[in-house]
Amino acid sequence: MFELCDFYNFCQKNDIDIIPFPNAPSAGVTIRDGKEYAIFLDFAKIQSTRLLKGVCCHEIGHAASGALHKVSSPYELVERSEYRANRWVAQNFLTEENFRVAFASGYTELWQLADYFDLPEDVIKACLSYWIDSRGVKFNMEVL
Amino acid sequence: MFFDVFQSLCEKKGVSCKRAAEDIGLSNSITTKWKKTGATPSGETLGKIASYFNVTIDYLLDPKSSFGPNSKVDTQSADILNEVDLAFYGDYKELDEDDKETVRDMVRVMRERRLRKQEK
Numbered sequence: 311m312f313e314l315c316d317f318y319n320f321c322q323k324n325d326i327d328i329i330p331f332p333n334a335p336s337a338g339v340t341i342r343d344g345k346e347y348a349i350f351l352d353f354a355k356i357q358s359t360r361l362l363k364g365v366c367c368h369e370i371g372h373a374a375s376g377a378l379h380k381v382s383s384p385y386e387l388v389e390r391s392e393y394r395a396n397r398w399v400a401q402n403f404l405t406e407e408n409f410r411v412a413f414a415s416g417y418t419e420l421w422q423l424a425d426y427f428d429l430p431e432d433v434i435k436a437c438l439s440y441w442i443d444s445r446g447v448k449f450n451m452e453v454l
Numbered sequence: 455m456f457f458d459v460f461q462s463l464c465e466k467k468g469v470s471c472k473r474a475a476e477d478i479g480l481s482n483s484i485t486t487k488w489k490k491t492g493a494t495p496s497g498e499t500l501g502k503i504a505s506y507f508n509v510t511i512d513y514l515l516d517p518k519s520s521f522g523p524n525s526k527v528d529t530q531s532a533d534i535l536n537e538v539d540l541a542f543y544g545d546y547k548e549l550d551e552d553d554k555e556t557v558r559d560m561v562r563v564m565r566e567r568r569l570r571k572q573e574k
Contacts, residue, residue: 327567331560335553338543341564344477348564365543378539381549381557388546395541 311427312403314359317366321349326373338365340372347373364430367403371395374402397444400437404429406447409438413449456495457488459517463507468565470572478506534561 321328327348331339334352341348349369356362372378377394379387404427417426423438424431441447464474471485479502487493494515495503504511535554538561549557 327564329560329563329567331563333556334560335547335549335556336542336544339557339560340541341557341560342539343537343561343564343568346564346568348560348567350560368543369541372541378541380539381535381554385546391541392546 311408312363312367312399312429314363314366316403317363317370320370320374324373337361338369340369340378342373342376342378349373360424360428361430363428364433367399367429368395368433371397371399374398393440396436397440399433400440404434404437406441406445409441409449455488455492456514457485457492459514460485460488460503462517463509467507468562468569470569473572474506478502534558537561 318328320326324347327346329348329350331350331352332354334350334355337352337355339350339352341350349366351362351365356365372391372395375394375398377391377398379391383391408427409423412423412426415426417423420431420434423434427434442449460474461471464471467474469477472482475482475485478499480499484495488495494500497511500511500514504514535558540557
């Protein structure tokens with residue numbers, strides 16, 4: 311389960327700057343300059359704590375896995391970076407065990423899982439897709 | 455003096471003189487030597503420095519040369535966007551020119567913060 315303190319602890323431990331930046335191209339941007347990382351957050355685009363948590367956990371997925379790309383990288387490479395970031399999030403914060411517990415507790419719809427994990431639905435979807443489609447895990451539940 | 459050119463390039467790149475020397479593979483004391491004695495490094499070192507800052511050796515020796523970091527030719531090759539890797543939250547979208555300029559600003563902010571941290 312992901313909490314905002316995980317994000318702050320990770321950034322502190324790895325000396326990653328967290329920089330609020332209005333009018334950024336996206337709600338969250340991770341930049342690597344040489345060996346240094348910084349995560350930019352545009353709070354004007356983040357309207358809820360749930361979305362903030364989603365942005366933060368996704369961005370540390372990029373920073374922790376080193377999955378970033380050049381500005382001119384082709385779409386395939388960008389998507390591969392996204393996949394690697396999502397995989398890191400799934401393996402560390404939305405594990406197979408976490409999902410099993412959620413399902414066993416009766417949370418089976420996407421919106422219910424979003425409530426349970428307090429994360430945006432697209433983050434849940436990406437992690438669930440990793441476990442089901444990439445890892446072949448069978449939860450024996452009807453979801454999505 | 456060579457040190458002034460070196461220092462100005464460091465400021466433009468957003469790194470300290472010490473950090474730049476380390477990145478280039480030179481000793482920390484060399485920049486102090488340039489500053490105190492007004493010395494100019496040898497050909498091989500000049501080549502490394504020119505490569506690091508993406509300028510010509512001529513520019514290092516003669517800053518009025520047209521191949522410095524502010525020249526049109528060099529601005530394209532030394533675009534700071536090409537020096538960084540990045541990732542965005544949300545669906546893929548191609549950055550337009552305004553977005554690219556914003557990202558350049560973000561990199562500058564990041565480098566300024568690093569520079570201030572190093573100086574503390």
